[in-house]
Amino acid sequence: MQFIYFIVSPLLALIIGLFFLGLFRKIMARIQWRYGPPITQPIIDIIRLFSQKSVSHGHLFNLGIVLSLTGSLVVLMFIPFGKMHPLSNSGGLLVIIYLMLLAPLGIALSGGEAANPNISIGISRELILALGYEVPLLLIMLAVMTHYHTISIVRIVALQQESGEALFSLPLVLSGIAYILILPAILGIRPFDIVKAPQEISSGPLVEYGGAYLALAEIQHALTLVIGISLFVNLFLGGAKNVLIFFLKILVVFILGLFINAALPRMRIEQAIKYLWRWPTLIAFIGLIIVVLK
Amino acid sequence: MDRNKLIKWLKSPSKMGHKYSLHAVYFCTGCGIIEVPPSITARWDAERFGVLPAATPRQANLFLITGYVSLKTLKAIIRTYEQMPDPKFTVAFGSCPINGGMYWDSYNTIKHLDKYIPIDGWIAGCMPRPEAIFIAVTHLWQLIDKDMAEGYKKYRQNYKYYRANQELVLGKLSWPPLFPVEENGLKEAAKG
Numbered sequence: 362m363q364f365i366y367f368i369v370s371p372l373l374a375l376i377i378g379l380f381f382l383g384l385f386r387k388i389m390a391r392i393q394w395r396y397g398p399p400i401t402q403p404i405i406d407i408i409r410l411f412s413q414k415s416v417s418h419g420h421l422f423n424l425g426i427v428l429s430l431t432g433s434l435v436v437l438m439f440i441p442f443g444k445m446h447p448l449s450n451s452g453g454l455l456v457i458i459y460l461m462l463l464a465p466l467g468i469a470l471s472g473g474e475a476a477n478p479n480i481s482i483g484i485s486r487e488l489i490l491a492l493g494y495e496v497p498l499l500l501i502m503l504a505v506m507t508h509y510h511t512i513s514i515v516r517i518v519a520l521q522q523e524s525g526e527a528l529f530s531l532p533l534v535l536s537g538i539a540y541i542l543i544l545p546a547i548l549g550i551r552p553f554d555i556v557k558a559p560q561e562i563s564s565g566p567l568v569e570y571g572g573a574y575l576a577l578a579e580i581q582h583a584l585t586l587v588i589g590i591s592l593f594v595n596l597f598l599g600g601a602k603n604v605l606i607f608f609l610k611i612l613v614v615f616i617l618g619l620f621i622n623a624a625l626p627r628m629r630i631e632q633a634i635k636y637l638w639r640w641p642t643l644i645a646f647i648g649l650i651i652v653v654l655k
Numbered sequence: 656m657d658r659n660k661l662i663k664w665l666k667s668p669s670k671m672g673h674k675y676s677l678h679a680v681y682f683c684t685g686c687g688i689i690e691v692p693p694s695i696t697a698r699w700d701a702e703r704f705g706v707l708p709a710a711t712p713r714q715a716n717l718f719l720i721t722g723y724v725s726l727k728t729l730k731a732i733i734r735t736y737e738q739m740p741d742p743k744f745t746v747a748f749g750s751c752p753i754n755g756g757m758y759w760d761s762y763n764t765i766k767h768l769d770k771y772i773p774i775d776g777w778i779a780g781c782m783p784r785p786e787a788i789f790i791a792v793t794h795l796w797q798l799i800d801k802d803m804a805e806g807y808k809k810y811r812q813n814y815k816y817y818r819a820n821q822e823l824v825l826g827k828l829s830w831p832p833l834f835p836v837e838e839n840g841l842k843e844a845a846k847g
Binding site for chain 2: 396414416
């Protein structure tokens with residue numbers, strides 16, 4: 362039975378991710394008083410991109426995007442979806458922290474092969490932004506691991522189901538707030554969509570991507586959305602007993618993120634770093650101190 | 656709109672994908688570009704047809720040429736067109752790309768754009784209203800359905816002719832030919 366989850370878990374994440382992308386465009390359209398595309402539009406786009414001819418820029422260009430997609434798929438194996446957790450008994454949070462870096466690194470390697478100046482700007486922004494949110498993220502995860510005395514994410518979920526969600530219980534509330542503050546940066550949505558700013562640097566690392574490459578990048582983007590949100594739900598909203606409730610929880614968090622995306626303009630990269638290293642880091646640090654002293 | 660017909664999707668997914676996901680190069684070639692912002696924003700919302708401005712030519716499959724084409728712009732248009740991956744569709748917007756329009760005797764605009772790159776559809780008018788873009792898109796759907804929007808294939812077959820015409824107005828081009836051509840064939844093609 363456990364073996365089926367290796368196939369079902371990434372497939373489910375892919376379907377949810379594509380649904381999220383469609384919902385993203387539909388709800389953004391409705392907020393802007395437009396009718397908006399059908400909710401299946403990302404799937405139509407991906408079918409179109411796969412049937413289009415594409416230009417490769419060398420072996421690393423091909424391998425980098427595959428590395429990025431694989432990184433996202435492997436992270437999904439470690440994150441429990443309700444009761445589905447193919448690999449989460451081994452490794453736990455520490456492995457997730459390391460593997461989450463594979464996705465931006467793969468895109469960076471791949472883009473570096475195609476020598477376009479917009480790509481260099483995009484990659485430098487992507488890595489700087491990753492540096493920005495990794496610091497508070499590490500503090501938050503340290504606080505969670507210290508509080509529950511375990512690195513296993515399954516154990517953390519089980520403990521929360523016994524004693525209430527971490528976001529609403531006293532010692533971890535500050536860490537939860539800090540995670541909410543950095544969530545847009547992890548998902549790459551509006552105040553922090555500096556990396557793929559289409560109007561500024563013509564979609565940054567994806568400038569030279571066309572056809573199947575862009576389709577793979579789009580799928581990877583969908584998976585990133587699911588990873589960022591489901592990690593939050595598992596760490597602070599107590600996961601879920603079955604897949605349906607888990608889906609509802611990540612849907613609520615995603616729609617809240619969408620409203621933030623609709624309301625705020627794009628930051629500059631130095632503003633983003635200044636913000637990420639000041640408020641979320643400060644709150645996460647205070648949260649860690651409270652957890653340690655308790 | 657037959658976007659929801661499952662049988663058509665199963666029969667030829669790529670054709671349906673191209674029909675309902677037209678990503679346009681956001682390339683301001685002339686005064687007609689002023690009609691594009693209203694058509695992609697809240698007033699006319701092109702996204703409900705699947706039309707979206709793409710950030711780069713590599714991600715796009717629709718090329719809207721909006722307005723008159725000067726010699727300098729023609730150079731950029733050719734390079735952008737050649738960068739777009741196949742299949743790609745071109746729509747000329749306004750009367751200037753059709754026959755020169757009000758610039759017909761100007762010294763540095765070209766008159767017939769389809770001599771230099773293949774055009775799949777035309778929108779007449781000066782200026783056409785944003786609704787005309789949607790009419791053009793629905794016509795383009797019909798053309799894609801009937802396999803008639805095949806300018807990119809025409810470009811490959813008659814590349815010698817197009818390249819010769821390009822060199823006639825622009826002089827020696829600074830980029831190599833997209834498809835292989837013999838050097839002495841170009842001048843003959845320009846005459847014929």
